[in-house]
Amino acid sequence: MLNKKRLKNLSLIKEKRLLGQKIEITTLDNEYEKNKNNKEKLKKILKNTSIDKTELAWNMKEKSQYKLKLIEQIYISENREKFLSIEMKRAKINLGKLIKEKEIVDEKIKFVIQLEKNNRENQFINSMPPQKNT
Numbered sequence: 001m002l003n004k005k006r007l008k009n010l011s012l013i014k015e016k017r018l019l020g021q022k023i024e025i026t027t028l029d030n031e032y033e034k035n036k037n038n039k040e041k042l043k044k045i046l047k048n049t050s051i052d053k054t055e056l057a058w059n060m061k062e063k064s065q066y067k068l069k070l071i072e073q074i075y076i077s078e079n080r081e082k083f084l085s086i087e088m089k090r091a092k093i094n095l096g097k098l099i100k101e102k103e104i105v106d107e108k109i110k111f112v113i114q115l116e117k118n119n120r121e122n123q124f125i126n127s128m129p130p131q132k133n134t
């Protein structure tokens with residue numbers, strides 16, 4: 001009985017960790033998509049920002065600095081995208097491990113329950129008086 005309670009508590013803990021890992025993967029995936037969309041927007045802005053040859057020097061300088069900032073942000077966004085993909089891969093591996101651990105605990109619980117059921121049946125059969133041969 002104590003073993004079954006311990007296993008059920010362990011199963012609940014594993015379930016909680018699974019849920020936390022699923023939330024982490026969802027969050028990472030949302031961040032990845034958001035970052036990807038922002039990077040595309042930055043690329044469009046960079047593409048649409050052009051410097052005319054007839055502009056004033058200070059205006060050309062500001063646009064040039066603006067383009068450099070955009071390129072820097074795109075680079076940062078690409079690095080973040082790589083980081084998020086690595087983190088998602090790690091989180092998915094952890095999720096797989098947690099699923100396997102939970103399956104093992106659930107199998108042990110089923111086994112313990114089956115053993116208890118068999119013990120009760122054996123006790124019931126052993127407690128009955130022997131049948132008389134007539």
